[in-house]
Amino acid sequence: MIKLYHVELSGNSYKVRLMLSLLGIKHEQVLVDLRGGEHKSPQFLKLNPFGQIPVLVDGDVVVRDSHAILVYLARRYGDEDWLPTEAQSMSKVMGWLFTAANEIRQGPEFARRYHLFQIPLDVQLATQRAYAILKILDEHLTGRQWLELNRPTVADVACFPYIALAPDGKVSLDAYPNIIAWIKQIKQLPGYVGMPGL
Ligand SMILES: N[C@@H](CCC(=O)N[C@@H](CS)C(=O)NCC(=O)O)C(=O)O
Known part of the structure; x- marks a missing residue:
């Protein structure tokens, strides 16, 4: 197993x-x-x-x-559903995995690390980076239900946790209605499970 x-x-x-x-x-x-x-x-x-x-x-x-x-x-x-292999679709979805590993990690993930686990780091920089990626994400989600391909993919799964957990790092989602709607959508997926803080 x-x-x-x-x-x-x-x-x-x-x-x-x-x-x-x-x-x-x-x-x-x-x-x-x-x-x-x-x-x-x-x-x-x-x-x-x-x-x-x-x-x-x-x-x-x-x-x-x-x-x-x-x-x-x-x-x-997952067949082709969650990560298709057609060149353009795959690159669009993979782009968000790298955003999760870079901008989201250095923003909301690090702000949460500081506030929840008292790990020393530059929290001002992390908070600034968090709001920068939230703005980009909220604009990207204008008129979209999902990050790419009009359906849930690994892009959504990779970005969702630390965006939805942003308030743990004292980063407010209040000014980002498209992100709030996207979080709601993900929580309604069949098979969705949560974690503490969500
Ligand atoms: N790039 C890795 C990062 C994993 C990571 O940062 N894990 C943390 C917990 S969330 C960890 O193991 N920290 C202990 C350490 O780095 O010593 C991934 O996406 O899995």
């Missing part, structure tokens, strides 16, 4: 739990003790030399990084 190494409050882990649930994939969840440093143990580093969660193990296949795991699950179990 598929195994997911994760942490409850990690938005990156949640991206994967959400995808597994949307695809209806049975799996086993293994909690990793980050406070106890389990993710830096020799045993865990064999799974992921980066010493980070989430990690997915599917038989002989080990995948690290939430976005790589979304790609794996979508292509292995």
Whole structure:
């Protein structure tokens, strides 16, 4: 059975739990003790030399990084629905995975890290970056229900967690009605699961 190494409050882990649930994939969840440093143990580093969660193990296949795991699950179990292979469609969807790994991580994800977990970082910069990406996202979502292709894809799954969790990082979504409508849509998808803070 598929195994997911994760942490409850990690938005990156949640991206994967959400995808597994949307695809209806049975799996086993293994909690990793980050406070106890389990993710830096020799045993865990064999799974992921980066010493980070989430990690997915599917038989002989080990995948690290939430976005790589979304790609794996979508292509292995989701046909063309969640990540199509036609050149233009694929590049549009992949573009948002990189936005999640860059602008969203350095914005709302880092602001949440600072306020919720007291991890020292430049919170002013993170907050400024958070509002910059919220503005872009809200404008992009004008007249759109989903980020790309008029249907839910891994783009939505990758961007949703840290955007919807932005208030945990004292970043308000109030001025972004298109983002609020998009969050509502995602919460109504068959198989949707939440996490603490949502
Ligand atoms: N690019 C990675 C980032 C994963 C990540 O930042 N994981 C955090 C928890 S959300 C972690 O394991 N932190 C512990 C550490 O880096 O030491 C992904 O998207 O999965």
